[in-house]
Amino acid sequence: xxxxxxxxxxxxxxxxxxxxxxxxxxxxxxxxxxxxxxxxxxxxxxxxxxxxxxxxxxxxxxxxxxxxxxxxxxxxxxxxxxxxxxxxxxxxxxxxxxxxxxxxxxxxxxxxxxxxxxxxxxxxxxxxxxxxxxxxxxxxxxxxxxxxxxxxxxxxxxxxxxxxxxxxxxxxxxxxxxxxxxxxxxxxxxxxxxxxxxxxxxxxxxxxxxxxxxxx
Amino acid sequence: xxxxxxxxxxxxxxxxxxxxxxxxxxxxxxxxxxxxxxxxxxxxxxxxxxxxxxxxxxxxxxxxxxxxxxxxxxxxxxxxx
Numbered sequence: 001x002x003x004x005x006x007x008x009x010x011x012x013x014x015x016x017x018x019x020x021x022x023x024x025x026x027x028x029x030x031x032x033x034x035x036x037x038x039x040x041x042x043x044x045x046x047x048x049x050x051x052x053x054x055x056x057x058x059x060x061x062x063x064x065x066x067x068x069x070x071x072x073x074x075x076x077x078x079x080x081x082x083x084x085x086x087x088x089x090x091x092x093x094x095x096x097x098x099x100x101x102x103x104x105x106x107x108x109x110x111x112x113x114x115x116x117x118x119x120x121x122x123x124x125x126x127x128x129x130x131x132x133x134x135x136x137x138x139x140x141x142x143x144x145x146x147x148x149x150x151x152x153x154x155x156x157x158x159x160x161x162x163x164x165x166x167x168x169x170x171x172x173x174x175x176x177x178x179x180x181x182x183x184x185x186x187x188x189x190x191x192x193x194x195x196x197x198x199x200x201x202x203x204x205x206x207x208x209x210x211x212x213x214x215x216x
Numbered sequence: 217x218x219x220x221x222x223x224x225x226x227x228x229x230x231x232x233x234x235x236x237x238x239x240x241x242x243x244x245x246x247x248x249x250x251x252x253x254x255x256x257x258x259x260x261x262x263x264x265x266x267x268x269x270x271x272x273x274x275x276x277x278x279x280x281x282x283x284x285x286x287x288x289x290x291x292x293x294x295x296x297x
Contacts, residue, residue, distance in 0.1 A: 060252065060254060061252070064252045064253050069253045069285035070252075070253045071257070071289065072255075072257040072258040072261070074261075075257055075261045102289070104285070104287065104289060206253075
């Protein structure tokens with residue numbers, strides 16, 4: 001009997017798990033319609049200390065393009081630090097009623113950089129940027145939206161036979177270290193995270209299609 | 217530029233940033249394009265660091281005028297000048 005039950009439980013589990021990839025539920029975001037978003041620096045799980053500000057410096061543009069008021073990230077970061085919150089960990093712990101009182105923000109975008117940087121392999125190197133994000137309503141603490149992005153760029157993409165690949169890997173490794181390829185990947189990763197239709201944020205008040213977009 | 221503040225702070229001093237931002241204002245005016253949210257707030261912050269409090273105040277006021285969402289924070293900055 002047990003032998004039959006186990007696979008069935010497994011099948012049910014599989015069905016439940018695959019159900020998680022359902023389309024984004026925009027109900028909370030649509031009901032709240034935040035106008036302004038505060039973005040504290042991300043938590044950084046990667047081994048690259050620069051990831052924090054590399055990511056932070058590229059988050060404003062897509063949010064603004066999407067139609068939201070974004071508080072100036074560098075000024076906000078400095079303001080937090082001057083008021084006794086030295087790192088993004090402390091900033092993420094800041095009580096929402098304080099954020100409401102001090103910044104007057106409608107929502108906070110909490111982000112976590114999970115992977116950032118370039119991995120070197122034998123004849124190839126891959127640059128990876130992976131981020132989790134969560135938009136929280138300041139007044140109620142409700143999660144309005146959640147997103148995840150994993151962006152990769154491989155040096156071997158140019159192709160051209162084995163010798164060609166070797167040269168290309170060597171060249172891009174040099175370029176990687178000098179120009180920080182992961183940082184160049186950030187705008188693309190941020191745009192994908194925040195602006196992709198049916199997965200990113202709804203349009204904000206400064207977007208021409210505010211409140212008239214198609215919602216699944 | 218913000219990335220530069222952290223990646224190479226010695227090359228992105230308040231002076232350097234202000235020059236860059238003032239240039240952006242000219243470009244935006246000549247092309248009749250809007251400036252992004254937080255732009256004038258950031259500029260005002262830089263002015264205040266340099267002790268140019270009148271310029272800082274007017275930048276914060278401009279941010280507030282263009283983006284009323286920033287009012288709470290801009291008023292806070294203005295009151296601290």
